Amino acid sequence: MIVPKCTLNYELDSFPRNEFSNRLVDWYLRNRRPMNWHGANAYSVWVSETMLQQTQAATVTDFYNRFMASFPTVECLATASEDSVLAHWSGLGYYARARNLHLAAKMVVAQYGGTIPNTIDELVKLPGIGRYTAGAILSIAFHQPVPLVDANVARVFSRMFMLDEPPNSARGTNVLWAIASLLVPMYQPGLFNQGLMELGATVCTPAEPACGRCPAAGYCKAFETADPTRWPLKPARKKVxxxxxxxxxxxxxxxxxxxxxxxxxxxxxxxxxxxxxxxxxxxxxxxxxxxxxxxxxxxxxxxxxxxxxxxxxxxxxxxxxxxxxxxxxxxxxxxxxxxxxxxxxxxxxxxxxxxxxxxxxxxxxxxxxxxxxxxx
Ligand code: SF4
Missing domain, CATH: 3.90.79.10 (Nucleoside Triphosphate Pyrophosphohydrolase)
Structure with missing residues (x-):
């Protein structure tokens, strides 16, 4: 894995990956918030991660529960009407997510007999599934060492490695995925990925990172500075x-x-x-x-x-x-x-x-x- 060294202030070759992974998973198992999709199957990981894109977990919970009560399996979702699926999504926003999920469920039933595929190449061919959602499904439901990067993970890595690129620039994105690929462990990759996301959501928050109770503090370059919130670097503002x-x-x-x-x-x-x-x-x-x-x-x-x-x-x-x-x-x-x-x-x-x-x-x-x- 090639990580452009000019954008990092940290030697990844010497990074204690196993030690960090074990510490993060241990912290996660003791501190994770109770959520309905923990330990769930590929379908529920897929639905929940789709809802969680651009939406806070607290907002998603009620929508997720209603959605899964009405469409408990991929077959139920595939046979539902589009209006019914959209009605369950009404209020969550970004409705292309619901339409793609519905379309992809039909494809899973038609092409895979209702079994969600377990390779990245097959998953990313389904509408609405990018490498983040594929990484979540493969690591959490199928226990494969596949990385993922969402906004929370991007913030954690940007601070840990003092990334000097905005996370959503082309170069910043490449570096973040390269770091994630390098760090995701063979053992318990799903718990590791969920631990990273949970760390960003509850400890390494945008405005007030709680470094004093962070399991990554001993590995974090921004922690050694006066102001960790300087990272991630801000992208150029788009005109409203x-x-x-x-x-x-x-x-x-x-x-x-x-x-x-x-x-x-x-x-x-x-x-x-x-x-x-x-x-x-x-x-x-x-x-x-x-x-x-x-x-x-x-x-x-x-x-x-x-x-x-x-x-x-x-x-x-x-x-x-x-x-x-x-x-x-x-x-x-x-x-x-x-x-x-x-x-x-x-x-x-x-x-x-x-x-x-x-x-x-x-x-x-x-x-x-x-x-x-x-x-x-
Ligand atoms: S030590 Fe602070 S800045 Fe670094 S990852 Fe933890 S919460 Fe974030």
Whole structure:
């Protein structure tokens, strides 16, 4: 394994790998948080690690429990509808993860008879499984000495070896994976990998590393400095894009409001939403709501009123979403992706987080208030 020496201030050749691994695993077994997926099979490791990407463990627990109760095996997941899978993911964000998991479960059933493959080459061919998830499945469920690097591991290694590259630069990523490959032990690789992740999540935290109780302190170069939080080095900041969107909640005179299904690819792909447009320059929310109804539903609406404003950040976008109510008497254009839904049934549809806030504003306003808002 070649590690570019110019980026490290530590001699990996002389690193006491076995001693470090034993100490870390011992610490992990005594200090790990109780989580439902410990000692779990390949399917549950796959589901939990997919949920944990870009999401905190405390947030994942309830979603994981509900998901596994409804889809306890890869076969159950493969035969579920996409709407049902997305509904179980609703609120977790990054919905491509759910769509890929669903698609990959179908492939595992079709190509491997429902048995999750146990080689890295086969795993990374499945949608949504990169080398991190493959490393977690292979090391935790199949006990293979395969490395993994997530944000927590990247932070721990960046500090231990005083990495002078941002972890998500191309070079930083290569060095981190090289270190992980070099350190992952033959014996108990799954516990070692989980120990690294747990160390980053609970001890070597971003702002306040608890070096005094860290099992890696004796191996850590940053610990010898005045301020370990100088690592990992920060990447150049990406420019935040500010956008204003408007969703229109169109109430039909027959009862119910319209939801539309988003295309399966792209942001919030496959989810449902109140018809939404990105506002143009000086366009008012009510003008944008009229345009959304016309462009997306083919409807001319009346009594357009602003009822909610929601702030939401996703990837590099900072979105201000205006919610407007409106009324229509005609029917919309014919499309399988347009549903007229009673206010009571809105909870059955998978919505992205900002749309959930609009839905909840409607539901919590009470039917009477909603009707008043619509001037019915
Ligand atoms: S000693 Fe401190 S900086 Fe180093 S790995 Fe442990 S918590 Fe992180």
């Amino acid at each position: 894009v500010q956008e204003t969107h408007c969703s229109v909640v169109v109430h039909h005179s027959r009862g119910g409001v319209y939801l539309v299904k988003r295309p399966s690819r792209g942001l919030w792909g496959g989810l449902w939403e109140f018809p939404r447009v990105v506002c143009n320059g000086e366009e008012t929310p009510c003008d944008a709501a009229e345009r959304a109804a016309k462009q997306i539903l083919g409807l001319n609406v009346i009594d357009v009123r602003l009822f909610a404003v929601v702030k939401h950040s996703v990837t590099r976008y900072s979105i201000t979403l205006h919610g407007c109510t409106a009324r229509a008497h005609q029917d919309p254009r014919e499309s399988e992706g347009i549903h007229l839904v009673s206010v009571e049934d809105l909870k059955d549809y998978p919505l992205a987080a900002p749309q959930v806030q609009l839905r909840d504003a409607i539901i919590h306003s009470g039917k009477r208030n909603f009707e008043l808002a619509l001037n019915l």
